[in-house]
Structure formats: C-alpha cells, structure tokens
Amino acid sequence: MGIPSAPVVTKAFKDLAVLNAAKRGMPHERICFTPHPVWGKTPEEVRAYVDGPDPVTGKPFMKEVIDALTAPLSEEDKKSGAVTVSTGPATFTDTADNLQEFYLNNGYTDFLPIILPTEERVDRMLKATSHKPDEVVGKMAAGAYPPWSYDVRQVAASAVMAGCRPEYFPIILAVASSGVASLFSSTNSFAFAMVINGPIRDKLEFNYGIGALGPFAQPNATIGRAWTLLSKNLGNGGIPGDTYLGSLGNNLNYNNVVIAEHEDASPWVPFHVQKGFKKEENVVSLFRGLGVVPGQVARGSSANENVQFDHQMSDLFSTFTGFFGALIIADPLVAARLREQGYDTKEKLIDWLYKNTTQTVKDYKSRNYAYLFDYPRALRGDEPWATWYKLPDDAVIPHFPRASDFNIVVAGGQTNAYPQAGNLSYGVSVSIDRWM
Amino acid sequence: MAPRLDTLHGKTVYLVDTGFHGSDVLLHQIEAWFSANMPDTTTVFKRKAGPYAEDDPPLWKEIKSQGNAVIMAVGH
Amino acid sequence: MNRRSLLGLLGVSPVALAGVPAFASSDKRTDTKKGAAPAGPMLEVLNPRGTPPPITLIPMAKRLDTLDGKTIYLVSDGFPGADAFLNQISIWFKKNMPSVTTVYRLKAGGFADDDPKLMAEIKDKGNAVIMAIGH
C-alpha cells in the first residue's frame, strides 16, 4: 500500500502470521500480538489486552504497535528479490520399514501406512495417462498461502502412496488439476467431497451400493485418500498450526467423502449431465463445507406410508449454515419415493426446498457465519445479503441465498429409504477423460 | 516494507476490522487507548467490505489519501 | 472368512448368492494379477482373522400336509412397513384360502431378540408362522 501498516494478530495465529508473511515476501513484517481469543470477550477484558504486554515479545502491546509504525527500517526490511524454497532431495533410499517411518515423520502421510513410491511403482502409475511426466498439472494453495505447482510425476507419487491402482490415476490427475485442496487452512474444520459420474464408475468397480461412503471398495477408499495426500505433499497443506488451523479437526479429512452416483438406479439426470457434460463422459465434481449428516432422524420421517422426504430434508437444513450449500445424497429408494410424490426432476425438488426452507431475519443474524461472511458482502452491496440486512427481525427469508445452493446425487444400496445430506457447496466439475 | 513514520503524533491512523469476531471490540479499545494516551493522534475505524481474504480497493484508496498509518486486526 | 467357502462347505451353491450388481464385492475382481507384481523377497505373514464359533445344524421343523383349516401366526419384527405388509397377507388368505385362520402378532423386544412368550403361544395355538423381515 506504501503506507506503514501494523497487523494485529491474536497469539493463536502466531506461527501462521509469521510464516505467511515470510512466504509472501515479508519475512521481517512487524506483527503485534494480543492474547487469544478476542471473540467472546467483554470490552473491559479486551482493554486489559491493550494495556498489557504483547504475549510474544513480553513488551507493552501499544509500544509494539507504535514502534511497528515508526521505528526506522533496517537493510533487511528493505530487501527485495526472489528466494527459492527447497523441498529436499528428489529421492530417498533406505529399508522399507525405515522409509515408512521417514515418510510419516516428515509429514508426507496421513499417519497411516503407505505404499512406498518406488520408481517402478510410479512408472506403472505414469503409464495410465498419456500426459508426460513433467507436464505441469496445476497449482494448489493451503488456504491463504501462495500456491505450489506440481507435475504429473509428483501427482503419481501421492497416488502410489495412497494405494491407488494405475487405472485410478486419471481421476487423481483431474482432482489435482482443479487446484482444490482437501485440507483448507481455516479455524473451521472443513470437509470435502467428490462426486464421480460416468462409465468409469463401473470400469473401476466403484461402490455406489451398500455402504457406498464407507470402507468397502478400493477406488472409493484410495482415491479419496490420495486427495488428502496430494493436498499435503503438493499443496503444502495439513501442517497443524501452520497450514492447517481447524481447532477440532475433521475425521472426514482422512478419506474425504467420495460419492460415486448410482446412475442406473436414479430416476433423475446424473449430476454431471446437469453440469453440461454428456452421460458417457467421466467427470469428477468437487464440494466443500462442514460435513455430512444422516437425514432419517429429522422431522417428516414417521414410520408410515406418508414418509415426507422433502419435509425431512428441509427440517434437517435448519442447523446448516447458508454460507455453504446443501448436498443431498439420496438412496435410490428415497429418490424413487420423491419421484412418486411428483418430483420428476432434481430441479423441481430443489425449487421446493429453496422456497420452503426458511428462517427469520433474527435467527439468520444470530448465526456466526452471517456476521463473519455475509455482513461484509452486504456492506459491499452484494445481494441478497444487502437486502436481508435491511429487513426487520421478523421478516422470513430463504435459508440458503440461491436455489443453486442445493445439489442432489443418488447413492446407496437400497437397504433402507434413508438420505444423507452434506452442508457442502458445489465448486467445480472436471473431465476425467482429459487426463486419460 | 513501506517507509516508517517518525512519530504518530498529529497523524491519522486507520483501524481496519477484517470482520472476524472480536476484531471490532479490540480496535475500539485501541482507539480508546489513543484518546487516553496520545490524544493528538486521530483514529478512524473502518470495517473492510467484502470477504476477509479479498481486497477492498475503495478503502485502500481512502487510506492512502487521508491516512498516515494502518493498524489491521485479524484473528478472533 | 469368505462367504462362498462357508456356503460351499454347508452345501449351498454360491450361485444362489450372485450379488446385486450395485454391490462392489471384492469377490468380483478378476484381474488381481494384472500388471504382475515385481519379484521381491518372499515374506510370510499372519492371518488376521478371529475364531468363529462352530455351527450346529438345526433340523428344520416338520412341514404341514396342507394349510387348510390351520392357524397361521403372522409375526412382525417391528420394522416399518412389516405390519401393513402382513395385513395384506391376511387379506390374501381371506380371499384365496378362507379356511385358514391368521393371527397377527408384533414380536416384543429388539428386532434381534427372542420373544419366548410369543413363541410359547404359537407352539400352543398355531400350526405355522410367517415372519416378515425387512422394510
């Protein structure tokens, strides 16, 4: 900006702030720290932070702030130019047991056993794509950090480590090409999902039947896991306190939510076709949000012939944040029942859900994410938030800002008419065929 | 890094809230500290518009033309 | 244990269990040796399976000569839909075999628990049972 600036950061983010300033080219940025947290503290408590010491330097906080803005710059502070970041040697040599331990201790894994990425195994993976080993696949960033780039061979190493068979490799490349990391640096513990469509589901023997989301099939398990490994190794994500800050963490980050759509048993258009692809194309679609919950618990699920899955879902969404969307994962039995009720397209159901899932402005404003994410957009004049923030407390508004926040996929083994739903937003769909 | 000021006396310091919970409370207390301890420093509190990781060009322009320094509060 | 080997042992043809196509069963994989694994030192590793209890064969109860004039208990295990379904069966009997008496009962206890009182009643008053499972 050209104007002296003093970032004030709470102590919990010390490592992040210092490392991030360095990675962004200001290794000597003058950051002032207060105790953590300031959220939930009274003005008096916060005043004591201001009058007290900086918990990092131990010096008076306000003296640090004034020095940051007025103390003269050193030669180091004025430096410009490029610095190369090293990621270590190209290969490691040791016994299998020692290498397992080495990879784990260096943070290359999810702390579970891997297949060691020997040259031979990586080469076999590389044979499953027509793309050259040194072709750049994409760029990935761990949250606010500058992104790292990676080539086909580097993606192959993570795919081997996750336990993928070579024929899965085009899917991993497609995911990597999106640049979406499955480990996002936020104090929220975000979850990620991928939906797989097209004939590749059967060719690779994905499980979209009984236990579709669970540990019951190799492609579902290892492709989901590979996403997390490449987010760690290629995007430099997943380092707690540095590139990962989720306070509580999320179990879904191990294998991610991998959903192969049960296209044959669905009464509706497959997800990728909704997004403009042809039915015979192979596509992976990525989602991000808070997590996945079961739908059979909510209101509308009574044990009679009048099961109202539309009402049940709407009720389930009452605890969702409208900042992320709603991804409905319907068992084919649920989809068939909804079809019988008259929802002959996904769009019809989405339209009903959008119109009938509502909240009062008062409830809306009491939500954490409304203040955090929506209010700044309202300030900028973005709709519908600008209008919502002008309405009286008792006005009734949609729970989700747009009908496009709803998405529906069909998966499950038809042992029971249960849906699940993710508080997850659609991000992007990527062609898998392009990476064959 | 941008050149530093010799002093904050008589200067205008913008206090920029990035929108995380509690940032506003903290910055208002810093304002209170200035009025108690350095009353000749002018403070201007601003809530940055747009999502936290995005720039707010109108605000940056205003600060550049009317301010001398910035204290930005992130974290919660 | 592989269910095919168990059933083979018990004299049930695995063909009877040919899976619904949607089930991704590991039994399906036929290309295990594809991309032949590289030669390497041979390892001996241990079987991780626990110890299943022995199976005692239960001879099935003697069948009836006919259902005419008999009392059939229709037993629901409590899953949603079972009661309505059994009601349709009693209607079927009334229409098609009116000499059959049907008695509807909901089994007490969890779905996997026995209901000794009901079993005693059936033994005493009934001739056959139709039990509905699933939903």
Next chain:
Amino acid sequence: MVTIAFKDLALTNAAKRGMPHERICFTPHPVWGKTDEQMYTYLEGNDPVSGKPLMKEVIGALTNPLTADESKSGTITPPTGEPTFTGTADNLQQQFLDNGMTDFMPIILPTREKVDAMLKGTSHKPDEIVGKMTPAQGAFPAWSYTVQQVAVNAVMAGALPEHFPILLAIGSTGISALFSSTNSLVSAAVINGPIRDKLQMNYGIGAMGPFNQANAVIGRAWTLMSKNLDGGGVAGETYMGSQGNVINYNNLIIPENEKDSPWTPFHVQKGFKPEENVISFFFGFDITQGQGGKGLGMKPIPHYHEAMSANVAPFASLFGALFIVDPLVAHGLGDLGFKTKEAIADWLQKNTTVTVKDVKTMLFSGLPRGPEAASLTDDSVIPKWQKADAFNFVVCGGQTNPYHQLANMSYRLSVSIAKWT
C-alpha cells in the same frame, strides 16, 4: 419372508445359524412407504428370487415335505483359512485386499517379526482370549479372538507396540466399529489419562483429523479388528448400511484436552482417578459442526448454550448428544455461568424441547413413557431427552476458534487401559 434387499444377509445368516436350507420367501423391496394396494400387488406377483408366484412359495415353504439335507443335524467348524500366507510384499498387499481383510488401503504386512514386536507391548500371553465380537448382537454369532489375533490387526493398521494396550482394551469390550444396521452408524472413543501425552496423541489443532499417528492408527485398527475378528464389514452380508459412512475408516478418536479444560475430565466423571488411563465408547448416528447454527453470532459473548440447544434439533432421541467442545468454548460457557459439565447438561436437558406432534414424525425419537404420558397432546412441549445424562461433554481442540462439534451419539461404557499393559 424377507425383502429382496436382504437376500444375501438372510441366506448366509440362516446358514451360519445352522439352517443352510431354510425356506426363505422374498418380496420386492421396500414395503415401508408403500400403499396397501402396492403391497397386495407384491403378493399377487412373483418371488423376485425364484421367479415363481410368491404366495405359492409361501404355502410350499410351510407344506412341502423336508428333504434329507433339510433334516440334517450335527456340528460344522467353519474354516478360517491358512494361519499364514507367503508371497512378495506387493502380492500380499493385493491378497489381503482381495480377501476383504483390509479397509481397502495399504497395510503394514503382519510378518512374524512385527507381530512379535507388537506382542511385547503387553504383558498378556499371545494365546489369551481377549473377548468376543459380533457385527450385530443377536443377529450374528460372536467370534472370539486372542491377544495375537488382535496384534496382527494392530500391525496391519500401522500401530506401534506402545499403542497395543489401547487396542486390547477396545478388543476386550467386544464393541464393533462396523455395527450392522441399515442405518450407517458411527463409533467414537474418548481417551483420558496420562497415556494421551505418553503416546503424544493430538488433542490440539486438528485433533480429529489426519495429523497424528496414535489418533490415526488406533482408530483404523478398530475398524480392521471389526472386519477380521468377527467377520464384520462385508457389504450386503455383515454390513447393511445403505449409504455407508466415511467415519468408519478411522472412527472418531477423541483424546480429551484435560490440561486446558476448566471441567472434570470425562473418565473422572465416570468414577476413575485422574491418573488412570481410560477409553470410553460412544455409538450413534454421526457428527457435525456447530458453527452453522443459531446463537454463535451473538455479540459480544456468543450464546454457546443456545447454539448447542438449537443444533441438536434434528437429532434422534434414540441416541444422546455428545458435545466435543474446544477449550475456548468450555471457558466461554464458564463465563456464562456453566461451571461444570453437569450444569450445562442440566440446562440443555431442560431447554431443549420439542412438541409431541413433531416427535411423532421423527422415526428415531420417542415419547416419554409412564403416567405423565397419558396427559400429553400433540401441542404439548416436552424435553427432547428425559434425562440430563443424555448429554455428554468432552473438551478437545487447539483453541484457534471457540467452536464445538456435536454428535448424535450415546455413551456406552468406559474401560481401563492399564489392565492391558
């Protein structure tokens, strides 16, 4: 009579229970949600397995004379396969995967040497029986297993010998992490005591994610044990969850952040001493994050208690509510006057209410029994859970944000880990 969706289950289960020739008649699936007319059409149609008229099959099942096979009695010992397997590392990885002995991810191959090293993690003899497990109580016969059989699974999951006593403690309870139901249920284990630090477990930033070896391998070993030690986790046979659950890969492993908690540790609430090492088990529907719900955006102090109460609205009262709260939330609740876990549990029990009418549309929620039930009308407002002990609290997290997560799960039991060292 069984709906077609349960065909594999019904046939294999009848065989395992000693009636390999049981005469099972099948209807189309499902019957739930179908009208009377639709169901009658099932009866007039064919059995979808045999292709013959369904009611003819039913009558035949009850009246056709028994064959010699059907009248057989005696005992059969089911085979468990070879005690060891030999091959190259890559072939063995594939063989274990193909035989359904893994979670479809790479394992550490359980060589004699590695299993022996694991066995050094306990004073118990390799052939000592640890417990019995079944994929669903009553539905499947329980299998038993020895210390050594648990050790093989521990090696496969990537566990170290120092993790082994916790895995034996899990094994001793007989609790499967892959409970068979058409619901896709999940399991959690809360770990308390000094062992958390001794094993360098993560109860800070990212505690429930893939950031720590002990957290990861203990959770994963539980799932491998649940597949191998009781024949569980075979989709369509011993696992019937229609949609499955990602959490079943590694389960929820929650070491309590005792040092940053203002409250009594969970195991002490259950009668153990602070210095004892204890693992406590939970079971239920799922876990979700609390920051989307109402109340947290209130200023200046977030209304944590109101958010928690609002967030459990879609929960089933069949299971309880397990709150995993960041230490910042525990302190924040303290500032709001909730000085103990019991105090917040009590408030939540009284203030989390639901109408009778709503309960009647919730498949997994129930109305209170007893004399007061008679006076209830559809408009009556009742507590969602009748007892405060439906609410459980564990403090965990890295204090980067005052967030809580919440699980529709019930407490089952706590066991000492020390017994298995």
